[in-house]
Amino acid sequence: MALRIEIGQYYAANSPIHALDARAKLLCALAALVATFCVSSAAQLAAAAAFTFAVLVASHVPGGRALAAVRPLVVFLAVLSLFNLFFVQSGDVLASLGPLAITTGGIRAAVLYTARFALALVLGSLVLLTTTPTQLADAFDSLLSPLSRIGLPGHEIAMVFALMLRFVPTIADEASAIMDAQSLRGGAFDEGGPVRRIRSLVPVVVALLASGLRHADGLARALDARCYEGGAGRTHYHEQRLTHRDLTAAALTAVFVLALALLG
């Protein structure tokens, strides 16, 4: 209850982004993500931000939900930006403190790299927010089908991925219940040195593993009972069909990628 994990959880809405074919959505997202990671100038950053914003608006997902993906990584992003700030030594020196110097290049890198990473996270989470695990699994299944042809478990990978997304909130709720219960019995998660903290997590992990195994047992029983026997012979309730919508999305993504390339 206290620890509500919102990353990767589907947000139901009726938007053009939701309506896209999951395969098209995944491929477009992949292209946009790669392009975003190549951002290296202010103009490109502005373009990437504009694109991300446009997708966000089109998806009808509230800004808070999309930003929730960035929140757990705020500390990481802050460290990343400090790292860039002090270790990128190019351009004019603005201020210096002993061996440390802040340069224009450092500021540029700190802002640019952190911002593009955050944008990429938002884009990625928008895919998960607008696509149900079933759709994702079906899309992966279809995209990975060349793998299955050469004998690799493409379908199974997709299914495992979908089930993982499904169980994230369940396990998170259990983890928070276990931690509450143990902290009431004197387990110290927020006290003492790092060694003590890590040791105090061992009982949590063990209890969580036990519950994971219980879920796995139950899930196996449920999958058997519902005649799940892998991808062969399975039909799909949701039709995967490329429409003009998907073409438009692909074209818009291509325009974005091209724009970034031209601005670079």
Next chain:
Amino acid sequence: MASQRDILVRLAHVSLFYEGGVTALDNVSLEVRRGERLCVLGANGSGKSTLASVICGLLSPDEGEVELVGERVCASGAPDLAAYRRARRSLGLVFQNPDDQIVTTVVEDDVAFGPENLGLPRDRIAERVARELHRVAMDDYAQADPSRLSGGQRQRVCIAGALAMEPAVLVLDEPASLLDVRGRSAILRVMGRLAAAGTTLVHVTHFMEEALEANRVIVMDHGRVALAGTPDEVFAQGEKIAELGLEVPFAARLSQSLGLPWTCDETALLDALCKRGPAPKTGTDPAPRKRGAAPLLHTPASNGLEQQGCASPLLKVEHVSFAYGRRGRALEDVSFEISPDTSTAIIGQTGSGKSTLLRLLCGLETPDEGRVIVSGNDTSRRRGRRAARGCVGYVMQHPERQLFAETVEKDVAFGPRNLGCAEEEVARRVTKALEIVGLAERCDVSPFKLSGGQRRLCALAGILAMEPAVLVLDEPTAGLDPRGRAMLRSVLANLRERGVTLIQVTHSMEDAARADRVIALDEARLVADGTPREVFSRESERRLTESGLGIPRALRVARELERRGWPPLGDPLTTDELVEMIRRDSPFISLGR
């Protein structure tokens, strides 16, 4: 004689052994006919769940023959895997925990999962999804995320998912045992509709009340079929049933202790009572008041509320409001006090704020407004919270899910060790806690090897080892079989004798009636607070019903009898009190025994 084609399940001399020589099924033979509603009863560990797995083709026995939907899947212990696969396509299963059965995050997609696996074309899947969601009254939730639904709603999604595969037999393995009262009655309604529509049902449960509607009942014990027959035939053997670790239905218990002809139907019992009832007195007051009638009943004078003068309250909740994030209030302006050495029951529907209240009492959450004072410490301060945690022990729902150590002893010792107690002190506390819960002999066993009821007691011992002055419990008996519930109740009674203050959230009005005091919550607000007699009084009955809560069964029967013209029976809260009152008024009946 039923024709061969009408026998959907046939088990002949089936035995099944688990590792370590555990006999789960011992020479079981049974048949299930088309359209039949079979109920399999038994305590935990009686083999009923294993039987369910065998019937729906998920487990193959070690000995005996199994025929499922016309496929001979197992002959003298040798399984025919291809036949099993064919048979499974016509067998559906729904079990205890809906969380483990839902595979995706959209209700509609989950219902479609089975038909997809059967390889049905899209339009037929869509047809079945719509039809089955309608059947379980979940049409409006087709696009919902199951993790945001209540347990009962999720379980209905699971049932729709199984029905969408159009099984010839639907096996339900304790489908309602983790649900609250409302969820359970919704599931039973759905089952009633399915039976009426001719679906073949095999229902596994340890609640005998749920078995009353079945065509046929079998009672399992130690892997064997101990009793079989119609519900009336089986339940008439009250003593045998109690021996097998089951609870006789309320009406049956009452009719037996009144010496009336045996019945498990409450209305029939009322009719029988009225027929033999007291000679109607002329001029009976049509709206009978309590005429101070009940010298047999204990007046509530010695209860907790009156003690407030002499003992300072242990817990004080002052105008507390609380909300999770921006969602609606979980609690709104709740105030009450708890005196030491009392027992309090908190009742209310799921979502009324009961669990939140418990989290506030033990300092896991702090109020947004108002204060929670635990033996003089305000929990809004860090130090106060720590003091509160030292004084309040909190037993969550399903505490056995938090067990982790290699042995019972080590798990129980976790708390005292964290407190930094010396080894002798740890040993003393562990021994005492295990003695209270009656697990002293099993201290070297892995907690995962215990039975469900024992596992919960082990988790309880872990909290008792902290030696709390107040024990706060969230539905301590939920999901346990009658034997487990009885064990837990006796441990709690023992703790009361030792002077531990108890606060428990419960769905059972019978449990609430046994407490010194009852607090009722509805939609985040406190709606009733007093002794059971006050809370369940005639004046507040309507209020409780509006909040979706009932009154104890004994009281309900008493009120119904009065409505049918009996002289006032006082307000009996337990079956024993009710029996006593009825006998006092009706000499005819007391002769019966």
